[in-house]
Amino acid sequence: MRFDTIELKDKFRVWALFALAFFPLVDYLLRQLPLIGFVGSIWDKALFLGLLVLALGRFFAGVQIEQLSFHKWLKAFIALGVAYLVMHISTFAVDFEGFRAIYWYSFYAFILPFVVDEKLAPRLVHASVLAGFVIAIHGVYQYILPVPIPPNWTDAAEHVRTRVFSVFGSPNIMGAYMNLIFATAAGMSWGAFRNKHGKLGWFFLLIALTALASLLFTNTRGAWLALFGALVVTSVLFDRRMLIAIVVVGVVAMFVPQIQSRFEQLFSTLYWTKALKDGRLYRWMTTYDVIRHNPLFGFGMGHFGGAVAARNYGTMYVDNYYAKTMAELGLIGLSMMLTLFVTIMKNLYTRFFKSIRTRQDGPLLLGMYTGLLAVLIQNAVENVFEVPAMNFLFWFFVSLIVIMTRPRKEEKAA
Numbered sequence: 001m002r003f004d005t006i007e008l009k010d011k012f013r014v015w016a017l018f019a020l021a022f023f024p025l026v027d028y029l030l031r032q033l034p035l036i037g038f039v040g041s042i043w044d045k046a047l048f049l050g051l052l053v054l055a056l057g058r059f060f061a062g063v064q065i066e067q068l069s070f071h072k073w074l075k076a077f078i079a080l081g082v083a084y085l086v087m088h089i090s091t092f093a094v095d096f097e098g099f100r101a102i103y104w105y106s107f108y109a110f111i112l113p114f115v116v117d118e119k120l121a122p123r124l125v126h127a128s129v130l131a132g133f134v135i136a137i138h139g140v141y142q143y144i145l146p147v148p149i150p151p152n153w154t155d156a157a158e159h160v161r162t163r164v165f166s167v168f169g170s171p172n173i174m175g176a177y178m179n180l181i182f183a184t185a186a187g188m189s190w191g192a193f194r195n196k197h198g199k200l201g202w203f204f205l206l207i208a209l210t211a212l213a214s215l216l217f218t219n220t221r222g223a224w225l226a227l228f229g230a231l232v233v234t235s236v237l238f239d240r241r242m243l244i245a246i247v248v249v250g251v252v253a254m255f256v257p258q259i260q261s262r263f264e265q266l267f268s269t270l271y272w273t274k275a276l277k278d279g280r281l282y283r284w285m286t287t288y289d290v291i292r293h294n295p296l297f298g299f300g301m302g303h304f305g306g307a308v309a310a311r312n313y314g315t316m317y318v319d320n321y322y323a324k325t326m327a328e329l330g331l332i333g334l335s336m337m338l339t340l341f342v343t344i345m346k347n348l349y350t351r352f353f354k355s356i357r358t359r360q361d362g363p364l365l366l367g368m369y370t371g372l373l374a375v376l377i378q379n380a381v382e383n384v385f386e387v388p389a390m391n392f393l394f395w396f397f398v399s400l401i402v403i404m405t406r407p408r409k410e411e412k413a414a
Contacts, residue, residue: 013054013115016047020396021127024135024177024389028167044388048107055114065113066406070343074110077336078103081301084329088300094312098302098328102385105392112399121403122361125368128393129188132181133207139164139174139214154219155265155274160258164217168389172382175223176390178215179378180371180397182208183230187367195360221262224253226378234370237353280319280381287323291330298330306386321379321386341376344398345369351405361404368397 019026023044031040081099088095116124146162153163153171163171189204215223228250235242253259265271275281290304302308305324309315318324326334348369356362375394378384385391 009054012050014120016051017116017120017124018127020044020047020392021124022131023128023392023396024167025131027389044392048104048111051111051115052107055111058114063114066402068347068402070340070347071109073336073340073343074106077333077340078106080329080333080336084301084333091300091303094302094308095300097312098300098306098308101306101308102301102325105388105395108392108395109399112396113403116400116403118404118406121400122364125184125364125397125400126188128396129181129185129204129207132177132185132211135166135174136178136181136207136210136214138166139178139217140210142166143214143217155268155271158261158265160219160261162217163219164214166214168387170387171218172220172222172378173384173387173390175215175218175220176226176375176378176382176384177393178211178218179223179227179230179374180393182211182215182227183371183374184364184367184397185211187363187365187370190367191361191363194363216256216258219258219262221266222378222381223374224259224262226374226381229377230370230374233373234366237349238356238366283316283318284320284323286316287318287320287327291327294330296330296332298326298328298333301328303328306383317383317386319382321383324383324386345373345376348372348398348401348405351402365401365404368401372397 027040027044029040030043031037033039081103085092085095085099142164143162147164149163149165149171154160165171165174168174168177185204185208189201189208192198192201192204215227228246231246232243235246254263272281287305291298298304302312304313304315304327305318305320306328307317309328310317318327322334322338325337329337352359352362352365356366359365372394375384375390385394
């Protein structure tokens with residue numbers, strides 16, 4: 001019976017992790033179920049609790065997992081959120097909902113290292129990329145149709161064929177997701193070719209190109225610029241000779257009619273007039289006007305700029321996750337969040353960049369790193385982390401990189 005219980009636990013662990021790797025697809029499909037669509041809102045919480053039990057079991061059994069400096073910052077950031085809950089008892093329900101939206105998926109950073117080993121981690125990355133391939137194909141399909149879109153998804157006086165959004169319902173979030181998938185698949189393709197696995201290399205290249213096409217069809221400037229910025233940064237960190245190629249590709253891309261048309265809109269008077277009236281500039285200036293009354297501490301989680309505030313108070317979306325954070329947690333909360341993200345990227349950099357040329361999985365790690373950086377950059381023009389799938393995938397990929405780069409001694413201990 002004991003062995004059956006162990007086998008059952010392991011099966012649950014593996015199936016739960018692969019379900020999470022397919023998060024966007026699983027979440028979307030479960031929410032479409034007739035009569036029991038509510039399962040879509042609880043499935044990830046149920047898996048979280050199950051994995052938490054397994055992680056605690058390993059913890060109490062004496063398994064020790066390496067703690068990086070970003071884990072300490074994450075604990076401090078979570079403690080800040082708890083303090084805000086205590087300070088806003090009168091609106092606890094809203095603040096707790098806001099707390100959950102900000103912090104829930106970050107707890108995976110503490111759980112995953114206990115339930116994922118270095119052999120399973122790459123398989124989970126592959127599963128995430130396969131899910132992205134399915135969604136990218138759907139995005140291309142939406143473009144071919146073309147799928148109808150609301151008029152407010154395009155700039156005034158602009159004419160576009162469509163903007164793909166697939167399971168996300170938003171082309172901006174679709175763009176952020178495609179950035180993550182494209183960069184990771186490109187790294188997998190490079191790694192496969194470098195390790196002389198030609199067929200796999202071509203397959204992963206197909207995934208990367210499909211994701212890139214779907215990214216193009218989102219018509220999302222923020223996602224395009226975020227990917228370009230992330231590629232520039234990683235090329236400077238990895239090999240500055242790549243920077244020339246990336247800049248050349250960026251310049252050539254500006255001659256693609258679809259891209260050129262979108263960026264030309266930025267130089268039109270009509271665009272800036274609309275942006276100041278009810279667009280991003282108006283939202284950002286409104287956020288500044290709100291936060292200047294309480295710049296240090298903000299107005300509490302779930303009170304301005306995101307989905308929770310929109311549901312409870314009818315406030316607008318800020319279209320800038322960092323501005324939304326500043327409005328809710330003040331300059332103190334924003335500073336801590338930015339420090340956390342910088343520390344994460346620094347920790348990941350120090351773990352594998354020095355040995356990246358000799359590591360068999362070096363290209364994969366570089367691709368994942370680039371995708372994560374693109375997501376963080378795009379948060380400056382979109383509430384990317386307001387979407388559960390994107391929030392989860394960020395912490396999922398961060399944790400998988402940590403696991404795949406464990407010191408040999410820790411791998412044996414785990």
